Amino acid sequence: MPGILACGAYIPRFRLGKETLGWGSPQEKAIANFDEDSVTMAVAAAQDCLRGLDRSQIDALYFATTTPPYLEQQGSALIAEALDLRPSVFAADITNNLRGGTIALRTALDAVQAGSARQALVVAADCRMSAPRGELERSLGDGAAAVLVGRDKGVAEVVASHTLTEHMLDTWRTPQDTFIRSWEDRFIMEEGYQRVVPQVVSEFSQKTGVVPKDIAKVALYAPDARRHQDMARRLGFRPEQVVDPLFGKIGNTGAAFTLMLLVSALETAKPGERILAVGYGDGGDVYLFQATERVGEVKQNRRLVSRYAEAKRILPTYETYTRWREVWVSEAARRPPPPVPSVSALWREKDENIRFYGSRCTACGYIQYPPQRVCTKCQTADQMTPIRLAETYGTVFTYSMDYLAGTIDTPLVVAVVNFEGGGRWLGMMTDRELHEVRIGMPVELTFRKLRTVGGIHNYYWKCMPVRA
Amino acid sequence: MESIRDRVAIIGMGCTKFGERWDADGIDLMVEAAYEAYQDAGISPKDIQAAWVGTVGTFSTGQGLAEALKLDYIPITRCENACATATDAFRNACYAVAAGIYDIVLAMGVEKQKDSGASGLVVPRGPSSDVEPPTPPPAQFALAATRYAHHYGIPMDQLKRILAKIAVKNHHNGTLNPKAHFQREVTEEQVLNAPMIAWPLGLYDCCGVSDGAAAAIIVRADWAKNFRDDYVLVKGLGLAVGGKQGLLHDDYDFIHFPENIKAAHIAYQEAGVKNPRKEIDLAIVHDCFTITELILYEDLGFTERGRGPAEVEAGTFTLEGELPVNTDGGLKCFGHPIGASGIRMIYEVYKQLQGKAGPRQIKKTPRLGLTHNLGGRPGSFTGAVAIFGRRD
Numbered sequence: 063m064p065g066i067l068a069c070g071a072y073i074p075r076f077r078l079g080k081e082t083l084g085w086g087s088p089q090e091k092a093i094a095n096f097d098e099d100s101v102t103m104a105v106a107a108a109q110d111c112l113r114g115l116d117r118s119q120i121d122a123l124y125f126a127t128t129t130p131p132y133l134e135q136q137g138s139a140l141i142a143e144a145l146d147l148r149p150s151v152f153a154a155d156i157t158n159n160l161r162g163g164t165i166a167l168r169t170a171l172d173a174v175q176a177g178s179a180r181q182a183l184v185v186a187a188d189c190r191m192s193a194p195r196g197e198l199e200r201s202l203g204d205g206a207a208a209v210l211v212g213r214d215k216g217v218a219e220v221v222a223s224h225t226l227t228e229h230m231l232d233t234w235r236t237p238q239d240t241f242i243r244s245w246e247d248r249f250i251m252e253e254g255y256q257r258v259v260p261q262v263v264s265e266f267s268q269k270t271g272v273v274p275k276d277i278a279k280v281a282l283y284a285p286d287a288r289r290h291q292d293m294a295r296r297l298g299f300r301p302e303q304v305v306d307p308l309f310g311k312i313g314n315t316g317a318a319f320t321l322m323l324l325v326s327a328l329e330t331a332k333p334g335e336r337i338l339a340v341g342y343g344d345g346g347d348v349y350l351f352q353a354t355e356r357v358g359e360v361k362q363n364r365r366l367v368s369r370y371a372e373a374k375r376i377l378p379t380y381e382t383y384t385r386w387r388e389v390w391v392s393e394a395a396r397r398p399p400p401p402v403p404s405v406s407a408l409w410r411e412k413d414e415n416i417r418f419y420g421s422r423c424t425a426c427g428y429i430q431y432p433p434q435r436v437c438t439k440c441q442t443a444d445q446m447t448p449i450r451l452a453e454t455y456g457t458v459f460t461y462s463m464d465y466l467a468g469t470i471d472t473p474l475v476v477a478v479v480n481f482e483g484g485g486r487w488l489g490m491m492t493d494r495e496l497h498e499v500r501i502g503m504p505v506e507l508t509f510r511k512l513r514t515v516g517g518i519h520n521y522y523w524k525c526m527p528v529r530a
Numbered sequence: 531m532e533s534i535r536d537r538v539a540i541i542g543m544g545c546t547k548f549g550e551r552w553d554a555d556g557i558d559l560m561v562e563a564a565y566e567a568y569q570d571a572g573i574s575p576k577d578i579q580a581a582w583v584g585t586v587g588t589f590s591t592g593q594g595l596a597e598a599l600k601l602d603y604i605p606i607t608r609c610e611n612a613c614a615t616a617t618d619a620f621r622n623a624c625y626a627v628a629a630g631i632y633d634i635v636l637a638m639g640v641e642k643q644k645d646s647g648a649s650g651l652v653v654p655r656g657p658s659s660d661v662e663p664p665t666p667p668p669a670q671f672a673l674a675a676t677r678y679a680h681h682y683g684i685p686m687d688q689l690k691r692i693l694a695k696i697a698v699k700n701h702h703n704g705t706l707n708p709k710a711h712f713q714r715e716v717t718e719e720q721v722l723n724a725p726m727i728a729w730p731l732g733l734y735d736c737c738g739v740s741d742g743a744a745a746a747i748i749v750r751a752d753w754a755k756n757f758r759d760d761y762v763l764v765k766g767l768g769l770a771v772g773g774k775q776g777l778l779h780d781d782y783d784f785i786h787f788p789e790n791i792k793a794a795h796i797a798y799q800e801a802g803v804k805n806p807r808k809e810i811d812l813a814i815v816h817d818c819f820t821i822t823e824l825i826l827y828e829d830l831g832f833t834e835r836g837r838g839p840a841e842v843e844a845g846t847f848t849l850e851g852e853l854p855v856n857t858d859g860g861l862k863c864f865g866h867p868i869g870a871s872g873i874r875m876i877y878e879v880y881k882q883l884q885g886k887a888g889p890r891q892i893k894k895t896p897r898l899g900l901t902h903n904l905g906g907r908p909g910s911f912t913g914a915v916a917i918f919g920r921r922d
Binding site for chain 1: 646647648649650655657658659661665668670672673674676677680726728730773909
């Protein structure tokens, strides 16, 4: 049976919470920074999942989201590149469905089972938006989860699964809509979530004979906290069996939600324990996993849900959040409009910009970013080997804070970073507190969206204070 | 290698009023500067045998200068080398004369910047992947200020007070200069309380954005006395260009700029200067930011490393000080029309050496004056140093 080899998560640093001026809810929710989206969060979750692992074994990548940055353009291809996966990797986007995370999981398991992939990586990320002040806004949160599936015995094995497909307009969004739309609450709950989930779980039980008492933990999708509690009870689970749904902390992370709870469950699972994962959206998916004696490895070098959840910062004002989402448009600095990035230059520089390769001179050993033809130290030409620096930690050598650059998050912190092991880079700093920025500060790299001009999302790496 | 020393001379110079010249375009500015230079040299446009024009964004070829001055089918070369463009145009003109190819040439620097509609400096760029940080110059030079404070263990408040003194000094000198863009005194408090532009640099730590042009008439040195008695001799010309080492080498320290040191070394050697502090009587330097001026006191050998702040406190570089720097108000008061600044600097040294600098004339009779012009960003510069002297 195929199993889960590793998993990872990503939760943005910022939260709306009771201290947020103008938010008006005692509940917290995770919100992506202005330079984050489903692709950048997916990269971060996958990096967490793959930390310390050999990426050359990954033959397939599935990216699930309801909020892809492009309607035409593959997010998974960009994610594969940012993760430095092999060019021969099979990549697919699974979009338009709230259940995308569990659908992608199924696809990955099938690929491994069928033998078309040795290892398949599933990343699910969402950054769903509802109209400001709406009911939905309180329950939604931003985040990502990643699961690496393989043939070898991993940290958990898949025991059984069951699926139901049924079209339902409960929440939806057209390409023209910024915010999610919804039908009347009572109808969509009674005929949607509250009917479909018990049905798919009960069919699963009939098929497998597995009942709630056989299960240690349930990772259960629900649209909000109240429905989650009701559903867990209705399915016959005791509170101690239920994985914390993260409402009031992170929020409903859409296509990533069920996988996020699964990751959370695996973090604390003991060998032999069984975990049920339930996804919902245009039907439902149910999976039963059993933790192996290796389940403790889940936590090795990884932040997962728990550490990411703790390393947070409450945004001072709701206004800042609405500016980040461009719901609130403020006057820009009187600077020339940013140029449309050259697509041919982006294509040519993908190893440098997306895979974040520097070069190491084979003659003198000097590491330099961006990659150079002629070594800056010994002037030897074309004797370079590529070296990926995206996972390399660094320290701030010097920095400045620009109030005129015209970024959303003023001031723009510009930092000169020296990488551990050699090499230097001048870049932008994100997810920073101004008071903590200092020379000598340890930083790591994070894949972010710089800006969107001419319909082109320009992705690149920034540095940030080392998280958690 | 031969030296430029005493081989060419300046016999005439012109400089426009710098500022927000809504009344003038690039051509108007060049006409203003050139005709002052012709008159100063006592020559006619017909005498010019070749010309070099420094401009970064105002004209794309030498034809702009020909059109402005209606020069008669002579060779004209446009020169561009970042913010050291004008010094490099001047330098190339000097070399052509020194080579014996021409007897009399014009070097012009010009920039019309205030028509962009944006605040701050707008430098045209070609298409790119556009992933580099948007770093207007203040953010780049602030990197040096942050590191300088850290390196010498100076609390930032204290460094900011030192930098403020540099701004106050240059603004004071600018009040004595009718051609300067800004001609008002500022106080230390004003500088310290000004809006932040790029931490730790505030508004008055930065030079302005202006329009302007400046011109020089260069002849063979042995010819110069036919035009005037108080011609000025070129004693040394140094240029050093960086290849982004500061952003590639992780040991580049951001508190000294090798391009300054190399360019100064070449110029000092040509001019026979052994001790710049003692031998240079005044210097007009590239104070694009107050931190730049502080660092280059040390780079140019005006003081030892790390001694810059103490010298500022001691008033060494004021108009009355031991080595007056930026007697004309500097970029702080002239603003920085990129392609014009280098020759504007030479204009001040030329006037000082002739004793014609009016109320800002330095007390002692100057023998050697220096200009320093810097283009680029900490990590990769074009550094240019030129030394001028009176005839013996």
